Amino acid sequence: MNSFDVMFYLIAALTLLAAAVMVFSKNIIYNAMGLLVAFFGVAGIYVMLGADFLAATQLLIYVGGILVLLLFGVMLSQRFTGAEMRTGTLQVLPATLVCAGIAAILLRMIWQTPWPKAEIAAPKPTTHEIGMQFMTTYLIPFEIVSVLLLAALVGAAFLGRRDAR
Amino acid sequence: MQELIQSLQNGQTFLAGLPPAILTLIFMALGAVLFATVMALNALVAVYAERKISAWMQDRLGPMEVGPQGILQTLADAVKLLLKEDIVPAAADQKLHWFAPFLVFAAPCAAFAALPYTREFVFANFDIGVFYVASITSLSVIAILIAGWASNNKWALLGGMRAAAQIVSYEIPAGLAMLVVVMQVGSLNFNAISAAQDGGIHHWFVWRYFPFNFIAFGIFYIATLAECNRTPFDLPEAESELVGGFHTEYSGFKWSIFMLAEYAEMLVVALVGAALFLGGWSSPIPNFMNTGAWGVFWFAGKAAFLIFTHMWLRWTLPRLRVDQLMHLSWKVLTPFGFACLLGVGLWMLI
Numbered sequence A: 001m002n003s004f005d006v007m008f009y010l011i012a013a014l015t016l017l018a019a020a021v022m023v024f025s026k027n028i029i030y031n032a033m034g035l036l037v038a039f040f041g042v043a044g045i046y047v048m049l050g051a052d053f054l055a056a057t058q059l060l061i062y063v064g065g066i067l068v069l070l071l072f073g074v075m076l077s078q079r080f081t082g083a084e085m086r087t088g089t090l091q092v093l094p095a096t097l098v099c100a101g102i103a104a105i106l107l108r109m110i111w112q113t114p115w116p117k118a119e120i121a122a123p124k125p126t127t128h129e130i131g132m133q134f135m136t137t138y139l140i141p142f143e144i145v146s147v148l149l150l151a152a153l154v155g156a157a158f159l160g161r162r163d164a165r
Numbered sequence B: 001m002q003e004l005i006q007s008l009q010n011g012q013t014f015l016a017g018l019p020p021a022i023l024t025l026i027f028m029a030l031g032a033v034l035f036a037t038v039m040a041l042n043a044l045v046a047v048y049a050e051r052k053i054s055a056w057m058q059d060r061l062g063p064m065e066v067g068p069q070g071i072l073q074t075l076a077d078a079v080k081l082l083l084k085e086d087i088v089p090a091a092a093d094q095k096l097h098w099f100a101p102f103l104v105f106a107a108p109c110a111a112f113a114a115l116p117y118t119r120e121f122v123f124a125n126f127d128i129g130v131f132y133v134a135s136i137t138s139l140s141v142i143a144i145l146i147a148g149w150a151s152n153n154k155w156a157l158l159g160g161m162r163a164a165a166q167i168v169s170y171e172i173p174a175g176l177a178m179l180v181v182v183m184q185v186g187s188l189n190f191n192a193i194s195a196a197q198d199g200g201i202h203h204w205f206v207w208r209y210f211p212f213n214f215i216a217f218g219i220f221y222i223a224t225l226a227e228c229n230r231t232p233f234d235l236p237e238a239e240s241e242l243v244g245g246f247h248t249e250y251s252g253f254k255w256s257i258f259m260l261a262e263y264a265e266m267l268v269v270a271l272v273g274a275a276l277f278l279g280g281w282s283s284p285i286p287n288f289m290n291t292g293a294w295g296v297f298w299f300a301g302k303a304a305f306l307i308f309t310h311m312w313l314r315w316t317l318p319r320l321r322v323d324q325l326m327h328l329s330w331k332v333l334t335p336f337g338f339a340c341l342l343g344v345g346l347w348m349l350i
Helices: A003-024 A028-048 A052-076 A092-112 A127-135 A139-159 B002-010 B020-057 B073-083 B094-114 B129-137 B139-150 B154-185 B190-195 B212-227 B253-277 B294-314 B322-349
Strands: none
Touching: A003 A028, A003 B020, A028 A052, A028 B094, A028 B139, A052 A127, A052 B129, A052 B139, A052 B154, A127 A139, B020 B073, B020 B094, B020 B253, B020 B294, B073 B253, B094 B129, B094 B139, B094 B253, B129 B139, B129 B154, B129 B190, B129 B253, B139 B154, B139 B253, B154 B190, B154 B212, B154 B253, B154 B322, B190 B253, B212 B253, B212 B294, B212 B322, B253 B294
16 A cells, blocks of 8 residues: 555545535535535645646636636525525435436446556656647637637626616 | 654654654644734734835835834734724624634645745645635635625725726736746746746846736736725725725724735735745845855845835825726736737747
8 A cells, every 4th residue: 555545535435525515515615615626636636646737627627617616606696694405305215216226237347447547657747648639639629629629708798787688 | 844844753762652643734724823823913913014015205204102112002903903992883793793704814824835935845745725715815805805895884895896897807927927937947836846946036037038027027026916905906995085095994903914914915915925026035146145044034135025016106106097907907017918818928939
């Protein structure tokens, strides 16, 4: 059990704990905080796999963009004095049975798949390679995603305009 | 840092017996403690400097009682804040109220690791240094939002939301200005960016490709000023509008953490600006005091000058209204940022 494994188990435990908080908590802001820590955990795992650019992008986009959007949405759609949403559990027994069934199927699949073990070499910086691939092999998907983002931007600006609809 | 660990292991010290993993962990812990200490000392010095500079600009003397010329004033303030009662409103969210200062402290603390202090030694030689700093400073948005929410206070919530909107809006021109420099170097590595400006003041990026880099420096300066919630962009913490903004309900030590984090964010932003545009660890005079630990001196000196201009601006300009703030970011800085990017790109091609 070298330090790489120890680090991985620590980060994985943190991510799973945060995901548990996110799923089981009744307070929606606590869910968002659990999501925050889970995002950080995933970024940590990306770093351990040597995907440095992806880890920083995960932080920038997920934490800095999507989580902020989520928090704004939650905070502006409630009254100012805490969560008025009714959160509770319904139909516990059927839900547990279905979840246990799906978990069993997933676990069996995970156990049976021969996961290839990557050699733990020194991680190479990926930014240059990503840039080159975006400009040569994956140029068309890059441009299509840009057009999609432009459409989203225009839509958001349109929805947020000042005059009454 | 790996080279340091290897050289320690090859030497005949008692540290050679420990496995490299333990040594790495020890150095990481030492680095974190060092960053936290630097943050605390920076707040100590910066608060005193702010009070003295603002006083002299307003033709008064500032703190003079505690210690010679009031040097121990910030220390006395820190002791007072430590001893103050920690009041949390009964209807506030106790866990989140306690959690937010941690987050807001962690964001600038983590950003110190990637900065280029000297030519030879970097704490973490990231190849994505600039990108890492940009993504870590977006953590402070969440922290401020949670601080505003957890206080269960209308003014705090409004202040938190305004601060979050402000920081998120000004990240874009700051990122564009950073991209202008990254385009010229071809790497996101801070050490490479500083090395590309080596050799004297005429090599600094702020003078090259005139006027695009100069405008980019201006955009970066204004945008990062807004990211730290400094005047003229400090509407989220303004007293006349929002009592205290997102830190209204924080008293004693937790409030001082917010102040510490604000001054640390100012330092990070000044260091990044100095690294990107003003040459990093290279000295203005070529081959004069240019090696080894002098890098820290020049780097910190440039950052100190930028922090001085931050404080100068604070007492010179009035505060911007929130719609003026948003207008400045989206309708002025972002188009100029794009224009600089295009201009430099075309210039580099021709």
